[in-house]
Amino acid sequence: MTSVNTNYGALVALQSLNQTGRELSEVQQRINTGLKVSSAKDNGAVFAIAEGQRARVASLGAVMDGIDRATSVIDVGLSAGEAVGDILKQLKEKSVAAQATDLSTDQRAALQADFDALRNQIDQIVNAATFNGSNLVNGTNLTGGSAEFTVLTTDAAGSSSGRFELTGNALVDGNGDPYSIHADLENATGLDFTAADAEVRFSITTGNVTETMTIQLTTGDTINDFLTSVSDQSNGRVTASFDDETGEITFHSQEDFTVEYYEDDTLTDDTGIFGAGAAGTSMTQAVAPGSGTNALTVQGFNFTLGATGQALEEVTSALDISTASGASAAVTAIDDAMTNLNRDLATMGAQAKALEVQKTFLGKLSDSIEAGIGNLVDADLAKESARLQALQVKQQLGAQALSIANQAPSIVLSFFR
Template structure:
């Protein structure tokens, strides 16, 4: 039945065209944003997961920055300790040379004094971001407190989050103690290495003095004590450098892990919400054809009413 009031064909064509236009809007939104789930209305469950994981990834970025800061600080201290090892080794060699009869200990002591000054310079200048783990006052609780380096961010199955840290005991790296002389270089070691003569003095690496003020029958024995004293300090410095080296490697491994974890989260989120651009572009082409056909069908359906007019001519 042909009716002027109700055009069923036009209504059907309009519904089809409207549905096609809606599909085109969805497809165009996916192409413009690159996501098939860009709002909660698209897929509430996936959008919620993706939003939470993106937030966690931002926290991991902060952890990565903190690790970078910690790594830089440790690297400065580690480099300084390595330099200290070389200088203390030189002092050990000078003391050993001074044990030889007939050498000019005054000139050797001048060289040792310059090396000691260099040790002070290295310890005091090993500062990064206001932190110095090699020279500070051990009687100051704040200065001697352990340092915490943020190393990871985790979220449990219940949704609770936590930060994990790596502890650095800086009292183990202290070279020069401005408060109590308990550093590796200024520690009083006379209890273990007692000097019997007057020609050599020193209770720590920083006070070693091989200059012969007078003839002394105990010079050789005292030199042996000084060599032992310097060697003991060198062993302690080596241990401190080893500990820092282990922490340096630990932070480096954690940096690599956090970077890989961030990339994994990005890939996981992408699998949930990213649009397949190849599929979407193909779908858009098909919908454009459907839209054109829908417009054509609507035009034909609307022309049916005009055909009725010819019956009355």
């Protein structure tokens, strides 16, 4: 039926043209924003996922900022510790020189004056080693204290990414007696690797990839040697500590890990590796997250003069090198201080390395999440440009079709000629 009241062809052409206009507007929006999902109305589910992951990226950035600040605090502390170490070397030089018996009274007085001046610089250096209000070496951030220094290592809460630990039984000697506080970090009395070809292997699984890190052991290694080897040879991903009160060695990691002991490439337990045939020292494979925290406690120290129980405990104003015997006592005290200072600096260095590893991981994680967000919401601009060209042509054709359809009712006039 032909009618001047209803032009069905024009209605269809108009609907098609409107649809093309909507599609063209959508493509232009994608090209302008670079996103195929720029708002919830584009795809509500995908938009919600993307927004959640964007929030996670922002939180990871905040965590990395915190790690940067913590690393700076440790770096400042390390610089102060190294400066204190340099002063201790000079103090030892003065003390050794004062042991000579042919020195005059004036010469000894000059040495003593130099010695006192150098020693008094230590507290000034230590107290100045502050970054962002935190000082890691003047005793204000001792672990367990009210001002304990902690740093977030991940944005995830608790149990899934806390500090994983494995603690063995107390080390015992050949008689079955615990080493406990008799163990010496710097001597082989507390831990002596007797196996000719022994190693400890740590395994960490990430996704479908398992990485194994081998810690080579050397006969005669001390406890301190072993602790350092664990951190160095695992690139900071696993660290070890020794409790001289309980005689226990504990392995720590931010990642879930397992540990195995090998002798001559044969799987064994640690009874044949730790101690001289000691019994009862086996560490089980029961690896579990520690407290489930997402924060790392940075161990603080006190490098000030005479601080009880700390590195420079014996370096006090009582040291007197005005006599040969006093100089000899000073050398002993300074040697002990240097040993303790170096041990503490090694711990600080391991903490800095652990934070560096964690920041590297978080950076890669953030990049991966951002790539995942892009996969969800980014527009394929090459594809959209092709669609734009096609829709522009389609719009022009639709406009011509509508024009033709609008002219159709005029044929009615020919019926009345």
